[in-house]
Structure formats: structure tokens, C-alpha cells
Amino acid sequence: MGAEPEASRGGAAVRITVLAAAGVLGALAFPKTDWSPLAWIWLVPALVSGAMGTRRAALLDGWLAGTVFYVVLLRWLEHTFQHYSAIPWPVTWLPIAALAAYCGLYVGVVAWAVAGLRRRLGAGPALAVAPALWVVGEWLRGWLMGGFPWGLLGYSQHAQLPVIQIAELGGVYAVSFLIVAVNAALAALFALGPRRAWPGAAMAGLLLAAGLGFGVHALARASASGPGSVEVAVIQPSIEQTIKWDPARHAQILDLYEGLTREAARGRPAIVLWPETATTIFLRGDPILLERLRRLAEEVGTPLLVGSIDRREGPRGQFLNSAFLLTGQGIRAKYDKIHLVPFGEYVPLAGLLGFVKGWAEFISEFGAGDTETVFPLPGAPFGTVICYEIIFPELFRGFVVGGSMFMANITNDAWFGETSGPWQHLGMLPLRAIEHRVAIARAANTGVSAFVEPTGRIGPLLPLLERGVLQRRIPLRAQTTLYTRFGDWLVVACAALGAAAVALALFRRSPASC
Numbered sequence: 001m002g003a004e005p006e007a008s009r010g011g012a013a014v015r016i017t018v019l020a021a022a023g024v025l026g027a028l029a030f031p032k033t034d035w036s037p038l039a040w041i042w043l044v045p046a047l048v049s050g051a052m053g054t055r056r057a058a059l060l061d062g063w064l065a066g067t068v069f070y071v072v073l074l075r076w077l078e079h080t081f082q083h084y085s086a087i088p089w090p091v092t093w094l095p096i097a098a099l100a101a102y103c104g105l106y107v108g109v110v111a112w113a114v115a116g117l118r119r120r121l122g123a124g125p126a127l128a129v130a131p132a133l134w135v136v137g138e139w140l141r142g143w144l145m146g147g148f149p150w151g152l153l154g155y156s157q158h159a160q161l162p163v164i165q166i167a168e169l170g171g172v173y174a175v176s177f178l179i180v181a182v183n184a185a186l187a188a189l190f191a192l193g194p195r196r197a198w199p200g201a202a203m204a205g206l207l208l209a210a211g212l213g214f215g216v217h218a219l220a221r222a223s224a225s226g227p228g229s230v231e232v233a234v235i236q237p238s239i240e241q242t243i244k245w246d247p248a249r250h251a252q253i254l255d256l257y258e259g260l261t262r263e264a265a266r267g268r269p270a271i272v273l274w275p276e277t278a279t280t281i282f283l284r285g286d287p288i289l290l291e292r293l294r295r296l297a298e299e300v301g302t303p304l305l306v307g308s309i310d311r312r313e314g315p316r317g318q319f320l321n322s323a324f325l326l327t328g329q330g331i332r333a334k335y336d337k338i339h340l341v342p343f344g345e346y347v348p349l350a351g352l353l354g355f356v357k358g359w360a361e362f363i364s365e366f367g368a369g370d371t372e373t374v375f376p377l378p379g380a381p382f383g384t385v386i387c388y389e390i391i392f393p394e395l396f397r398g399f400v401v402g403g404s405m406f407m408a409n410i411t412n413d414a415w416f417g418e419t420s421g422p423w424q425h426l427g428m429l430p431l432r433a434i435e436h437r438v439a440i441a442r443a444a445n446t447g448v449s450a451f452v453e454p455t456g457r458i459g460p461l462l463p464l465l466e467r468g469v470l471q472r473r474i475p476l477r478a479q480t481t482l483y484t485r486f487g488d489w490l491v492v493a494c495a496a497l498g499a500a501a502v503a504l505a506l507f508r509r510s511p512a513s514c
Contacts, residue, residue, distance in 0.1 A: 018045050022042045022065050022069075023072065027069050042183070043183035050062065050111035050114030050126070050187075051188065052191050056112075058111040059111060062109070064108075069151075081095065109137065123191050125501070127188050127200060131178075134177070139488065151424070152172050154431060165222075168436075168437060168481040170490035171393050171487075171490065181207050182204050228379070228475070230473065233265075235261060236466065236470070238446050239256070244412075244445070261274075264471060270303070271304070273410060274443060275411060275443045277309060277321065278445075284311075294326060294329075306326055308323075309322070310322040318365075323410060333375050335369065336371070340368050382408055390425070400477070409442040409443075411444045412445040432452075439474035447463055449470055453474075
């Protein structure tokens with residue numbers, strides 16, 4: 001009798017170790033390690049728990065694997081808290097752990113749902129629904145409480161171009177669906193054995209083959225020359241965060257920007273992109289600064305896209321994170337950032353959580369814009385998303401639907417130092433490019449500045465903390481993809497499939513055998 005509790009404890013220890021290790025492996029599929037094949041297997045233990053265990057055990061097992069995954073994935077946030085907050089180490093890990101536990105809960109809920117469906121439908125059908133449940137969960141995480149769609153599973157394949165071409169059909173969610181389908185097929189082999197799991201494995205294999213076949217074909221098609229192109233230059237000043245906001249350094253910083261702009265203008269680009277908040281004072285509220293930049297645009301004969309702080313007119317006078325299109329005639333157009341960073345540019349539930357503003361210098365209080373501006377560059381109208389906005393597929397899509405022929409992304413990732421954070425951020429751009437077959441030009445303060453082709457291939461880039469200029473002729477958007485036309489139709493289809501599975505499970509009166 002005494003040996004049974006020991007065996008039970010030993011089994012629990014092994015299970016916890018396997019689930020935690022799976023979470024670590026899943027995170028290593030993302031930048032900077034980029035061990036992308038691990039994404040195809042890391043969910044297997046959580047899904048096996050759903051296919052074989054109780055609902056409670058599956059929820060806890062999936063939650064554990066998911067939480068560990070997000071702690072490792074988001075470890076770069078510790079740099080931000082340690083250097084730009086009053087939170088002492090190791091307490092800096094508490095907000096990271098809380099965010100990871102919230103995101104990890106979505107993994108737990110998927111495993112719990114598989115366990116619940118298994119009781120009525122059987123393990124095979126329940127695992128077959130898992131990819132649809134996962135996609136719905138990813139979409140919800142990008143929407144609830146302002147949304148945090150960081151680390152969507154499809155981003156792990158950002159460098160595997162044949163795999164991610166299906167994003168033009170169903171967005172990044174299509175890639176996530178395919179990855180989870182393979183994980184579910186492998187889980188079925190463990191839960192049911194090869195003889196009973198072969199139909200699911202065959203279906204996953206067919207999906208994978210079809211996805212890769214489409215990818216090879218799409219790469220050849222998307223690589224063909226389009227109807228036009230535009231020469232774009234981006235500048236990366238590489239200004240440390242502690243210097244960037246120092247009023248005593250403003251003149252020196254502006255001189256640096258002017259020098260880089262003149263260097264970029266020698267290549268006669270159609271536009272020069274500056275990073276997010278390149279001018280840290282109110283551009284429209286400073287006539288001297290505005291005139292200086294107007295003269296610069298006139299002198300080099302090239303429009304400038306300048307990231308700057310702005311202020312909303314009216315009694316509240318909210319700050320705005322904005323991008324201005326400047327020519328020799330002055331300001332031609334302006335975009336105000338729509339999707340703000342929670343606990344960075346605003347505090348959710350400020351009446352309840354407003355006290356956190358005193359903890360960290362990176363927490364600001366900005367207002368949100370409401371218009372997806374398409375800038376009127378002659379022959380090549382374009383949109384820009386600012387920093388964090390690049391991770392929201394539907395917001396990005398709005399600019400393309402509005403007529404953008406290429407896209408710009410201006411950002412300041414200096415908050416994250418030389419961690420994996422800026423590289424994970426960059427890794428999301430290939431999916432945005434493929435979703436709409438649109439080229440993206442990215443200007444980052446400290447890096448990583450880059451060009452991304454419509455195929456998702458990242459072209460020349462400037463690494464972290466390297467100062468310089470990038471210039472390239474990029475193609476203009478030449479087609480309207482399925483995703484551009486219909487947006488998140490795959491999410492709707494997955495939600496319908498999940499709802500149908502739940503309805504069928506409720507309709508069945510007796511539990512199905514596994």
C-alpha cells in the first residue's frame with residue numbers, strides 16, 4: 001500500500017516535468033533561437049492529457065505547459081522592468097508570470113475542451129477539433145481586454161517560407177491551424193495507438209502536403225514582377241532610451257537625424273522613413289522644429305515620414321503617438337496610433353489600476369486615434385502602423401483595404417535592449433506581408449530596421465544598435481488576396497466547427513468510447 005502514493009507522486013513529477021519541458025521547447029521555436037520544428041510537437045503532452053485525462057487534469061496540464069511557454073517566450077520583458085521601473089529584482093518577474101499565466105490559460109482551456117468532447121465523441125474526433133479550438137482561442141486573446149496576440153503559433157514559422165504562404169488564404173491563423181493539426185495527430189498516436197490514429201494522421205499529412213504544395217506554387221507566383229515599384233529609404237539612428245527623452249540632447253539628436261536623412265536622400269528615394277517618436281516634442285506645437293523639418297524635406301527633395309508626439313485639441317488635450325508626412329509644403333497628412341499598448345501607453349481600468357503608473361517610467365497616458373490614414377505618396381499611397389500595431393492582423397488589413405500599395409512600420413524597440421523581444425517583433429512582419437502580398441518597410445530606432453517582401457522574405461536589415469540607412473526598391477501591391485477580401489473568415493469557420501462539435505456532444509446521450 002505504501003508504494004502506491006510514492007508511485008503516484010513519481011508519476012505526477014514525470015508529468016509535470018514533461019509538460020514544463022514542452023513549454024520550454026515551444027518557446028524555443030520563436031526568435032531568437034528560431035528552432036521552428038519544435039512548434040510542431042510541443043503541444044502533444046497537453047493534447048494527450050486532454051485525450052486521456054479528466055477535464056480538470058487536462059485544464060491544469062495545459063495551463064502549466066502554456067504558462068511555462070509564455071514565461072520563456074516573454075522573458076525579454078524582464079529587461080524592461082529591470083531598467084525602466086521601480087520594481088526591484090526578482091519581483092520584476094511577477095508581472096511577467098501573471099501575464100504568462102493569463103496567456104497560458106488559453107492552452108489549458110483547449111486541453112479542457114478536448115477532454116470534455118472526448119467523453120461524448122471519443123478521443124479521435126475531439127483531437128480533430130483541437131486546431132479549430134486553438135484558432136478561436138488565439139483570436140480571442142487578440143481581442144479580449146484590448147488584446148495581446150503576441151506569440152501566435154504561426155509566427156514560429158516566420159522563416160519557413162513554403163509553410164507560411166497559406167497566410168494569404170486565412171492569415172496567420174491558417175498557419176497556427178496547420179501546426180496544431182500536426183500536434184493533434186501526434187497526440188492521437190500516443191492516446192489511441194497507430195492502428196486507431198491513422199485516419200487523423202493521414203488527414204494531418206494531407207493538410208501539411210497541401211499547405212506546402214500551395215506554398216511552393218505561391219512563392220513562384222508572388223516572386224513574379226508586379227505592375228510597379230517605389231524606392232524607399234529608412235533610417236536607424238540607434239539612440240539609447242535614456243538619451244532619447246533627455247531635453248538636453250534634442251539638438252544633438254535632431255542633427256543626427258538630419259545627417260542620416262541627407263545620406264539617405266543621395267539615393268533619390270521617393271520617401272524617407274523615420275522611426276516612432278523620432279521627435280519627442282510636439283511637432284505641430286513647435287513652429288521652429290516644424291519649419292526646420294519642412295526646410296529639410298525641401299532641401300533633399302524627398303518627403304519624410306516622421307514619428308512624433310502630438311496633442312489632441314480640446315479641453316482634455318490627450319497625447320497622441322503620431323506619424324506625420326512632411327514635404328517642402330509642410331504637413332501633408334497625419335496618422336494617430338489606434339491600438340495602444342496596455343500598461344505602456346495607457347492603463348486599462350485606470351480607476352482601479354491607475355496606481356501602477358508610479359511604478360515604471362515607460363507607462364504613459366495616450367489617447368487613441370480612430371482613422372486608418374492612407375498617406376498620399378504620388379503613385380504609391382501607403383499606410384503605416386506604429387510599433388505594437390503590427391501584431392494586429394485586422395488593423396493592418398484596414399490600411400490595405402483602404403488602398404495602401406505598400407506598408408510602413410515605424411517603431412521604437414529600445415525599451416527591450418538586446419533581448420529576443422525586437423526579433424520576435426520583427427518575426428511577425430512576414431505574416432502581415434503574405435496575408436496581403438504587400439511589401440513592408442520598417443524603421444526602428446535601435447533596430448531591427450528591415451524590408452519585407454510580399455513573399456514574406458526579410459530583405460536587407462540593420463541589426464540591433466547599429467546606426468545607418470537602408471534603401472530598397474520595393475514592389476507595389478499587385479493583387480487582392482483571399483485574406484484581404486474576407487479577413488478572419490477562418491476564425492468564423494473554426495468557431496462554427498467548435499460550436500457544432502459542442503452541440504453534437506451535448507446531443508449524444510451516452511459517452512463515446514475512446
